[in-house]
Amino acid sequence: MLKLSQINVNYDGSRILRGVSLIVPEKSLVCLMGRNGVGKTTTLKAIVGLVKPESGRVELAGTDLTGLAPDARARAGLGFVPQGRDIFPHLTVWENLKVSLAVHGTPASEVERVVELFPMLKEFLQRKGGVLSGGQQQQLAIARALLTNPKILILDEPTEGIQPNIIDLIGDTLLKLKQEGRISILLVEQYLDFCLAVGDSFYIMDRGAIVAGGAIAQLNDEIVKKHLTV
Numbered sequence: 050m051l052k053l054s055q056i057n058v059n060y061d062g063s064r065i066l067r068g069v070s071l072i073v074p075e076k077s078l079v080c081l082m083g084r085n086g087v088g089k090t091t092t093l094k095a096i097v098g099l100v101k102p103e104s105g106r107v108e109l110a111g112t113d114l115t116g117l118a119p120d121a122r123a124r125a126g127l128g129f130v131p132q133g134r135d136i137f138p139h140l141t142v143w144e145n146l147k148v149s150l151a152v153h154g155t156p157a158s159e160v161e162r163v164v165e166l167f168p169m170l171k172e173f174l175q176r177k178g179g180v181l182s183g184g185q186q187q188q189l190a191i192a193r194a195l196l197t198n199p200k201i202l203i204l205d206e207p208t209e210g211i212q213p214n215i216i217d218l219i220g221d222t223l224l225k226l227k228q229e230g231r232i233s234i235l236l237v238e239q240y241l242d243f244c245l246a247v248g249d250s251f252y253i254m255d256r257g258a259i260v261a262g263g264a265i266a267q268l269n270d271e272i273v274k275k276h277l278t279v
Contacts, residue, residue: 050075050233051201056095056105058088058257065091066102067258073201078227078234080244080265083254084279089237090132092254093205096235097129098122110200124153128199128232132206134190138179142170142189145178149196163192166222184215191219195226201233202226208240216243223247241277244268253277 051073058066066088073079094100098119107114114122164171167188208216238244253261253276
């Protein structure tokens with residue numbers, strides 16, 4: 050589904066990503082893990098077009114996205130929920146959702162399906178996004194991305210600063226989406242137990258490069274201690 054081949058990114062003369070290659074297979078959830086500052090978010094930005102690689106290739110379902118602008122990549126099927134969520138704080142929940150409907154031409158009937166995944170949204174449709182809690186904003190951000198009808202959903206640290214019951218809800222939702230088989234998911238996450246609960250496979254980054262990977266069941270104590278323990 051999604052394939053990165055030898056992605057290299059430089060910032061101000063410093064190499065940030067070093068030959069990053071990874072694959073997110075169809076109908077699967079892949080966790081991209083690593084300590085702070087190793088290049089995970091930059092990798093996501095390179096995928097969605099917010100960072101321009103020096104070299105390398107980004108493909109989605111066999112289509113080369115490397116030279117496309119972010120909006121074209123979104124229309125091609127990339128749904129992105131950035132760290133910090135980036136909802137529109139002065140718009141209501143309904144207005145935030147309508148943005149996706151308008152931009153991507155998604156039928157309004159899809160809103161009902163998304164609301165079933167996040168029942169809280171139905172209660173707060175007329176509430177401004179900026180007054181929602183962090184967990185509620187995260188649900189809104191994921192719902193808004195799903196309304197773009199993506200082929201792959203890309204999430205950057207969705208559990209950061211979120212209360213435990215909402216983390217459980219997000220985890221259950223990701224599992225449900227995976228079981229439906231409609232989309233693939235790439236998840237950047239440092240919460241190990243969350244990755245173990247929802248992931249099919251993993252990659253670990255260190256100093257801008259992929260240093261380990263495999264089925265989630267292969268994520269053993271030795272790998273965790275070497276690459277993830279702070």
